[in-house]
Amino acid sequence: MADNPIFTYTQPEESTGYLLWQVTMGWHLRMNQQLRPVGLTLTQFSLLAGLYWLSRQGEVVTQQRLADYAHTDRMMTSKVLQTLEKKGLVARRSNPHDGRAKQLQLTDAGEGLLRQAHAVMQQADGQFFGPLGAEAGLFNQLLARLMG
């Protein structure tokens, strides 16, 4: 095999995408750990939050609409919403005007848990991105890279 090096750089952190990935995975892990006591995953939280937002604007929210909004695919969204329904956090009625669509609604329990989760997330997010955040090292590398 040839001896000329494969990479022109010497550290993976020199790739912007890789750095972005490392930082985001760290954030993702932290958020999930903080949410665990509440009994939600980050994905479940973001779908609940998306549903809340869209509902609050008066929309009739279908699974596809929510998936578009949250940038998740409809197959995954379908499964997570089934989980959330089993937990009693959302209701999935069939839409009288469209036999295909499911009409989503936050239950009172769902709204309560979302409120709880949001408080946790606010706190955790601040810690992560704040000046004293444990991930400050990688994140600051990312900042330097994006601005340089």
Place this chain on the structure above:
Amino acid sequence: MADNPIFTYTQPEESTGYLLWQVTMGWHLRMNQQLRPVGLTLTQFSLLAGLYWLSRQGEVVTQQRLADYAHTDRMMTSKVLQTLEKKGLVARRSNPHDGRAKQLQLTDAGEGLLRQAHAVMQQADGQFFGPLGAEAGLFNQLLARLMG
């Protein structure tokens, strides 16, 4: 349920972490799509690349060492390396000096595929972060947020 709003902001994109997540997931998806013809996932690529880097510095690379370097956990790393071994891209000998550890080495096939994958990644990464990147919208939102 109380009518006071849960969120003080009105769009999920106002959360730095969420925006970071969206952008990174977009990048992750793109990289995996580009790598598919090569027959690698992004994670497999990054472990191969990490192994290459460490080996090139003369280290005797164990799974734990590679996991630390790539910021992956050792359980996942173990499984992905078993996959890579089955594909004939890495060798996992047992270390004579440490009965617990596996000594990792890129095979010639592994180095060849890594070289191929790297070319693909360079190209894809440039497209993603370049001025004409399809994800420019979200990414530029992220930039603005991080700098503003």
Place this chain on the structure above:
DNA sequence: CTACTTTTGTAGTCGCGACTACTAAATCAT
């Protein structure tokens, strides 16, 4: 040397996240 602790790797589970493939309902074209 023996007992305790730490380290390395593995098996198996859960929940995404991206797929393919499918059903059924709505819409569009003629």
Place this chain on the structure above:
DNA sequence: ATGATTTAGTAGTCGCGACTACAAAAGTAG
């Protein structure tokens, strides 16, 4: 109105990514 296409949702698969729990080897303390 009927045939073709599009759209909403579901089932099942694969590969992470984080876990728990475990086995075995190495290191450490007495």
